[in-house]
Amino acid sequence: xxxxxxxxxxxxxxxxxxxxxxxxxxxxxxxxxxxxxxxxxxxxxxxxxxxxxxxxxxxxxxxxxxxxxxxxxxxxxxxxxxxxxxxxxxxxxxxxxxxxxxxxxxxxxxxxxxxxxxxxxxxxxxxxxxxxxxxxxxxxxxxxxxxxxxxxxxxxxxxxxxxxxxxxxxxxxxxxxxxxxxxxxxxxxxxxxxxxxxxxxxxxxxxxxxxxxxxxxxxxxxxxxxxxxxxxxxxxxxxxxxxxxxxxxxxxxxxxxxxxxxxxxxxxxxxxxxxxxxxxxxxxxxxxxxxxxxxxxxxxxxxxxxxxxxxxxxxxxxxxxxxxxxxxxxxxxxxxxxxxxxxxxxxxxxxxxxxxxxxxxxxxxxxxxxxxxxxxxxxxxxxxxxxxxxxxxxxxxxxxxx
Numbered sequence: 001x002x003x004x005x006x007x008x009x010x011x012x013x014x015x016x017x018x019x020x021x022x023x024x025x026x027x028x029x030x031x032x033x034x035x036x037x038x039x040x041x042x043x044x045x046x047x048x049x050x051x052x053x054x055x056x057x058x059x060x061x062x063x064x065x066x067x068x069x070x071x072x073x074x075x076x077x078x079x080x081x082x083x084x085x086x087x088x089x090x091x092x093x094x095x096x097x098x099x100x101x102x103x104x105x106x107x108x109x110x111x112x113x114x115x116x117x118x119x120x121x122x123x124x125x126x127x128x129x130x131x132x133x134x135x136x137x138x139x140x141x142x143x144x145x146x147x148x149x150x151x152x153x154x155x156x157x158x159x160x161x162x163x164x165x166x167x168x169x170x171x172x173x174x175x176x177x178x179x180x181x182x183x184x185x186x187x188x189x190x191x192x193x194x195x196x197x198x199x200x201x202x203x204x205x206x207x208x209x210x211x212x213x214x215x216x217x218x219x220x221x222x223x224x225x226x227x228x229x230x231x232x233x234x235x236x237x238x239x240x241x242x243x244x245x246x247x248x249x250x251x252x253x254x255x256x257x258x259x260x261x262x263x264x265x266x267x268x269x270x271x272x273x274x275x276x277x278x279x280x281x282x283x284x285x286x287x288x289x290x291x292x293x294x295x296x297x298x299x300x301x302x303x304x305x306x307x308x309x310x311x312x313x314x315x316x317x318x319x320x321x322x323x324x325x326x327x328x329x330x331x332x333x334x335x336x337x338x339x340x341x342x343x344x345x346x347x348x349x350x351x352x353x354x355x356x357x358x359x360x361x362x363x364x365x366x367x368x369x370x371x372x373x374x375x376x377x378x379x380x381x382x383x384x385x386x387x388x389x390x391x392x393x394x395x396x397x398x399x400x401x402x
Contacts, residue, residue, distance in 0.1 A: 001031045001350045003343070004068035006061055007039040009083035010075045014042035014328035015335060017072040017099070022336040023053035026343070030350030034058045034068065043328035065090035069352065072339050074332075076101030076120070078109030093117030093370075096352060098339060100124055100137050103366050104269025105297070107380040114367035119354070121342070122366040124268070125374060132360045135342040139183045140334040145323040146187030146264065149291040150176075152323075153260045154195060156316050158287045162196020173198050177254050178217070179275055179300060180264035181208040184293055188262045189215045200254060204247075204265075222250045244273055251275060256283035261290045263300035269380065276301040278312070286314025295319030 003026055005018045016039050023033050033055040037047055047057045058064045065071060065087060076099030077084040091097070096119045103110050103122040113120045123137040133139070154161055157174060164171040176192040178185050181203035189212060192199050199217035203209075209219040255261055255276055261284075266272050272294035281290070281303055292304040299305075303312045304319040311317070324331040345361060346354050356362050366374040373386060 001069045001347070001352065002034060002067055003031050003070045003072065004034040004058075004064050005036065005039055005072050006064055006087070007036045008074050008080075009086070010080040011083070012322065012325060013075060013080075014325045015074045015332045016040040016043045016045060016328075017074050017332075017335060017339055019043070019045055019332050019336045020049040020053040020055075021333075022340050023050060023055045025340065027054045029347070032056065034064055036061055036064050040332070043332040045329075045332070061087075062090045065095070066092055068095060070096045070098065070343070072343075073097070073099035074335060075099065076109075076122070077113055078102040078106035078122075081106060081109065084109075088112065088116060091116050091118050095119070096346075097121065098123060098342060098346075101366070103374060103377050104380065107372075107377045110366050110372055110374070110377050111381060114370055114372045117370050118367060119365070119369075120367040121346070121364045122374065122377075123338070123342070123364065125364045125366060125376070126342075127360055127363040129359070135338050135345070135360070137335060137338045140338055141324040141331065142183035142264075143187045144327050144331050144334070145293055145320075146184035146189075146262075147191045148323040148326055149184070149262050149264075149293055149320070150188050150191040150195065152318060152320070153262065153289045153291050156318075157260060157289050159259060160196075161192065174259040175200070175257060176260045176262065177201070177220075177258035178262045178264070179203075179251070180266075180294075181205075181212050182264060184264040185262070186211060186215065188264065189217045192260075192262075193217065197260070200258070202251065202254070220254055222247065244275070248275060248277055248280070252277065252280040252283060255280045258284070259288050261288075261301075262293065263290070264293045265300050266294045266297060269376075270297070272297045272300050274298075274300065274302055278302050281315050281317070282313045284313070284315050288315045290315060290317045292317065292319050293323070296321040 026033050035050045035055045037057050037059045078101035098121040100123045126132050126136050159174050161174045163173040174197045176197040176199045178188045178201040181201050189199050189201055193216045200220050201212045201217045202220040212219045290301055292299045292301045294300045295304050295306045303317050306319045306321050309318050372378050
């Protein structure tokens, strides 16, 4: 079995899907590993490091795709809509692709890959269960985004984060408000606390209050009805506009009292809920900072502009859409671990073994045998539901001949 890693073509993407340390275990299992020349350089991994680890360096990108049994990417077609389309013609029928590919935001790309006969594992669809945590790409990258968001805010805030008692007087700590206590939010809370800030946090899911407080932050209580605010998979669920309107009004008070707001509220495949209005921004002290981690889908702040830093009413508003790429070495290490752990689940030795009775495999599989098979993606495409594999049906042994 040949496992291949192409160089990422998304503008500004510095991560790579495998790091040199990931290569020897794959080779030990009997697989060949091919890396496109220069794929890891932006993340700090030279071609020579891959060679030393046992990988082959390939200069012909088209040949890399055509010879591969499995391709691993940081951004599959859906998450790299423009540049990624150039690789479609190189993908042969039977190729297995495992990558984040924004299946709920760009379901048409899943259909394109299905039409090519590609078996696609969309890594964003990994079920949020304990057994799958080591393969959870979204959580890994959200951890980095939450950490980096705090550093970005601390760098631009005209204050220091910690309480400091000096001969020149006492400096009061910065007040940080984190909206959304998922993985990114919890990491932002922990990072801001380590820097010495006073941290408040809010989430529509009351169940996370204990986690917020365990990190030393104060949970902001709001008199809102939050029943049904969480999906079965542990993600925040989209609620009605009336709910968000009242939420915005209540939240404006905490926003106005904060030096830094870090927003992380995102709903898979949906526009980000608007939580901070222009009026709320106007109520903040000039020099305050907002880092909007939901900018890719419109942002939690009304004034956010994706991948831009804007100043409105004296407040600096950042809308980064790819913070993990700003920490490419560790982001690549985490992503490579997620992907190789997933590979173990769909292989036996050096052959693919796709067992649809495994809920992690079944939940992540988006397309196979020229068919979109993910129920969520089919629904978005307006396709009829497929019959699920019968209970007790055998695994799918899948290794297409070249």
